[in-house]
Amino acid sequence: MTDRVLAPFGRRRCAVVANEATGGYRLISALDEGGPPPRAGQFYMLAGAGWGGTGGRPYLPRAFSVAEAEAGADGVRLDFLCEAVGPGTGVLAALAVGDALHLTGPLGRPFSTPCELAPGAAGAILVGGGIGIAPLAILRRALAERGVPQRVLLGFRDRAHSGGLDLFRCSEVRTASEDGHTGHQGYVTDLLAVLLEGDDADSAAVYACGPAAMLEAVRELCAARDVPAELAMETPMACGFGSCFGCAVPLAGGGYMRLCVDGPVVRAEEIETAMVAGSGH
Amino acid sequence: MSPDLSLELCGIRLEHPILNGSGTFDAIAAHRAFGDAVDERLPFSAYVSKTITPERRAGNPPPRLYETPAGMINSIGLPNKGLEGFLMEDLPDLVRLPVPLCVSVMAPSRPGFAALVERVGQRDEVAAIEVNVSCPNVKSGLIVGEQPGETLALLEVIRPLTDKPLIVKLTPNCSDPAAVARAAAEGGADAVSLINTLRATGLDPTTLDPWLGATSGGLSGPAIRSIALDQVRRVVAQVSIPVIGMGGIETGADALEFLALGASAVAVGTASFRDPAAARRVRSELVSELVSRGLDRLPSPHVPSTST
Numbered sequence: 119m120t121d122r123v124l125a126p127f128g129r130r131r132c133a134v135v136a137n138e139a140t141g142g143y144r145l146i147s148a149l150d151e152g153g154p155p156p157r158a159g160q161f162y163m164l165a166g167a168g169w170g171g172t173g174g175r176p177y178l179p180r181a182f183s184v185a186e187a188e189a190g191a192d193g194v195r196l197d198f199l200c201e202a203v204g205p206g207t208g209v210l211a212a213l214a215v216g217d218a219l220h221l222t223g224p225l226g227r228p229f230s231t232p233c234e235l236a237p238g239a240a241g242a243i244l245v246g247g248g249i250g251i252a253p254l255a256i257l258r259r260a261l262a263e264r265g266v267p268q269r270v271l272l273g274f275r276d277r278a279h280s281g282g283l284d285l286f287r288c289s290e291v292r293t294a295s296e297d298g299h300t301g302h303q304g305y306v307t308d309l310l311a312v313l314l315e316g317d318d319a320d321s322a323a324v325y326a327c328g329p330a331a332m333l334e335a336v337r338e339l340c341a342a343r344d345v346p347a348e349l350a351m352e353t354p355m356a357c358g359f360g361s362c363f364g365c366a367v368p369l370a371g372g373g374y375m376r377l378c379v380d381g382p383v384v385r386a387e388e389i390e391t392a393m394v395a396g397s398g399h
Numbered sequence: 400m401s402p403d404l405s406l407e408l409c410g411i412r413l414e415h416p417i418l419n420g421s422g423t424f425d426a427i428a429a430h431r432a433f434g435d436a437v438d439e440r441l442p443f444s445a446y447v448s449k450t451i452t453p454e455r456r457a458g459n460p461p462p463r464l465y466e467t468p469a470g471m472i473n474s475i476g477l478p479n480k481g482l483e484g485f486l487m488e489d490l491p492d493l494v495r496l497p498v499p500l501c502v503s504v505m506a507p508s509r510p511g512f513a514a515l516v517e518r519v520g521q522r523d524e525v526a527a528i529e530v531n532v533s534c535p536n537v538k539s540g541l542i543v544g545e546q547p548g549e550t551l552a553l554l555e556v557i558r559p560l561t562d563k564p565l566i567v568k569l570t571p572n573c574s575d576p577a578a579v580a581r582a583a584a585e586g587g588a589d590a591v592s593l594i595n596t597l598r599a600t601g602l603d604p605t606t607l608d609p610w611l612g613a614t615s616g617g618l619s620g621p622a623i624r625s626i627a628l629d630q631v632r633r634v635v636a637q638v639s640i641p642v643i644g645m646g647g648i649e650t651g652a653d654a655l656e657f658l659a660l661g662a663s664a665v666a667v668g669t670a671s672f673r674d675p676a677a678a679r680r681v682r683s684e685l686v687s688e689l690v691s692r693g694l695d696r697l698p699s700p701h702v703p704s705t706s707t
Contacts, residue, residue, distance in 0.1 A: 127429075127436035128676025165673065174468025177620055179673055206466075222675060225432055354464050356471060357672035360428020363449075363475045364464035373457045374478065379428045395612060396462025 120230050123154050125359075129163070129179075129222040134213045135195065141274075143249060143281030144200045144211045145185070148219045151193035156184050158257035159350055159383040162223030163358040164198065166209040176206035178356050183327070183382065184224065185252035185285055186259070196221075199252040199282045225358045226382045229257050232266060232323035235346040235385070239323040242268040245310050245336055247328025248279050253350050254327055255285035262289070269313065273306025273332065274299075307335040314343050323347065324386075333392035340386055347386040353377050353397045367394050402689040403696045404682070408641055408664055409564035409589040411499050411526050413444040416658065416697060417678050417685070420645050420668030421447045421503040421529060421568065422475070427492050429675060438495055442678035446496050447666070448489070450503040450531045451519075453511045455481035460612035465601035470620025470647070471669060472599045474613035477505065482515055490524060499526035501566065507537045509556045520561030527564040530557070530588075532579075533572070533595050544595075545573035547582035554586020566643065569593035569634070571623075576630050577637040584638045592643035592666065593634060594627045619669040621647040628656060635661035641700060649677070651684025655698075663700040 136147040156162075165179035186197040202211035213219060232239035242261050246254040251272050261268050270289055274280035276297040283291070293301030294309055302309055306328070313319065326336040327350035340347035355365035358378045366374035367381065368390040375381065375388070404415035426446060429437045458478030465472040480488060485502075493500055502525050504515040512530070519525055532544030532553065543549040550567065558565065567583035569576050571594040580591045596617025603610045627646020635642050644662030647669070648654050654665045667678040674680070689697070 122431075124434040124436075125432055127433040127440055128679065129674040169673070170469060174622075175466055177469055177673070178466055178471060220674075354462065356464055356473075356669075357675070359425075359432040359675055361423060361425040361675070362464070362473065362672050363422075363425075363458060363478055364473060366458060366461045366463055366478075368461075374461075376428065379431050394461055396464075396610070 120157060120228050120234060122227055123157050123160060123224050125223050125225055126153050129220050132219045132221055134215055134217045134219050136215060137213055140284060141281030142201065142278040144202070145282065146198045146200050146210060146213060146219070148196050148221065149193045150196050150221065153194060153223065155187050155189045155194050156224030157228035158260045159229035159253050160184060160224035160226050161358070161382055162196065162198070162221045162225065164210055165220045166213060167218045167220065171205060171209060173205065176209060178206070179220070179222070179358070180206040180210065181352070181355050181358055181378070183253035183350060185255045185282065187256060197285070199249055201249050222358060226378055227380065229325055229348055229350070229383050231264065235323040235348065238321055239346055240267065240321045242266050243310065243313060243322050243324045244268060244270045245306055245324060245326040245328070246272045247306055247332040248274060249282070250328030250332070250350070251282050251285070252327070254325065255282065257325055258286065258289055271306050271309045271313070273328070305332070305335070307332060307339060310336060311339055314339060314345060319343055319345055326350070330393050330397050337386045337392050348383050349386055349392060350383045351377055351381055351392060351394070351397070353394055400695065402686055402694055404686070406663065406697060409527060409566070411445065411564065413499070413664065415444045415682055416664040417443060417654065417682050418445050418643065418664055418666040419443045419447050419671065419678065420666040421531065422449045423668040424671050425449060426496055427489060433675065438497060440676070440679065441496060441498060442676055442682065443498060445499040445501055445526065446493065447501045447529055448493065448503050449479060450477050450505045451479045451482060451485045451515065452477060453482050453506050453514060455479065455484055462610060462612055465610050465616070467601065467618060467620070467622060470618055470622030472601050472611065472616040472618050473596070474611040474616030476613060482518060486518065486522070490522065494524045500524060501527040501529050503529040503531050503568070505531040505534050507534060509536070509553055512553060512557050513560055516557040517560045520563045525563060527566055528561065529566045529568050529592065531568045533568070533570040542570065542572070544570040544579055547578045550579050551582040551586045554583060554588055558587035564589035566590040566592050568595055570595045571626060571630055572598045577633045580634040580638045584640050588640060590641040590643060591634060591638065592645065594623065594630050594646045597623055597626065619647070621649055623647050624653060628660060631657055631662055632660045648681065651681050651686070651688045654681050654685050655688045658698045661700060
């Protein structure tokens, strides 16, 4: 299994170096002078300066998969895709260049390579939905650097929830949208179902990140066709390093995993369902 | 000259007065995330384990967290490997920590508590036992820590079973925590720690149904600090055993307030979720607070009082 990169102990202050609008989301970039480059699928706990605000929230940091990371002479530039949906994401989306971004990470279990998922798997199918396309961007690049052939399928609800496509420049992407503004009108899982009917399915591994319902559909499609799959999941979490036990995801064999240390990337067969109560909030 | 932060708590020498609240820092999981740096730079002078129970527990169904103004509600449900799993798997792993180990225990019955205290107390690796009494006694249906009589009866059963310090973790969810503290002291507890989380609930803003999978949970974070301070004040006035104060400590100034009220030591809990090394910052801020007040050591622990 691809090893996780360990995080420095303690959160650190980084400077925001960019915050740009993209299709209804924000692409926030920070320069991390104190941490190692992450592996694809790992995440960071992010917070603005201090805590509180309107109504005394946010108090807790928020978990974000890293969308792209580029090591340079003065640190690692980290990109995060953010949609302002609540007090925590609201603060982050409003950060200006030069503002402090407090982060802990990289955290969690990264994506595996296709041959780690199944000995015969030579290619990758990346399936992303909405803001969940973020970790697939860094995964796409990591796989490309290893020479792994890949297909990228991305789905969006509508134009207002369609940011981050620029992260996939230089790659061939097939899109779907529920409102038909781009690509196939419908779900990205429709595209996956067609691909998995083809000959490629036998030698492919699927990597997915997106809304819980999309992940569950991917899990079922892959289980039905015996295709190995990894899902990058999301649940609310307070700490990100295994201490709060808040990010419980039901295991296929009963009991729960802590998504922060046992995930956020999980093998599809490990979990009972991707539809975890409370996720997506 | 840096102030002397060292102290002796229940006969255990501690380098400084900052512990972790039980269930807020998992040193084994943190080692997976941060590696050896967790052990080398552990920000606590003693490590308090997550509560263990006689049998393995999976914990509550999600969602388990709800953010509040200046805090959070958790309904985790004490997931743990059970006594045997803890002794076999976790304890050998926790021995690598460079500080004394305190194991938190909870059981639904007095015989259950007795088994935990006896077995855990036999282990040389364990310096102290924290008795989490925020649980119902299945026989009486009463929350042990809400009742002085239940607490005293429990201590009478477990006290003879170990020579290790017993620290009773008090619940704030009762009308008179000081009365429970007195009962704990009368039963032979070596210290009390407080406060545990405050019973709380949160609603789904859309459906207005309870958000948490277990309906209600416990509130922690700065939101509860003023309540914690008052309960510590009341308990300190009524027992002569050491008091470990906690509840929403985020800064060195917060820690100093608990110490100034007479707590012998403090614990950082929910703040560690925001920053795993928060307790290290609290410690250095505490040093600055002492220096700025011209103090070369911690405030004296509380003066034993006979008042009731």
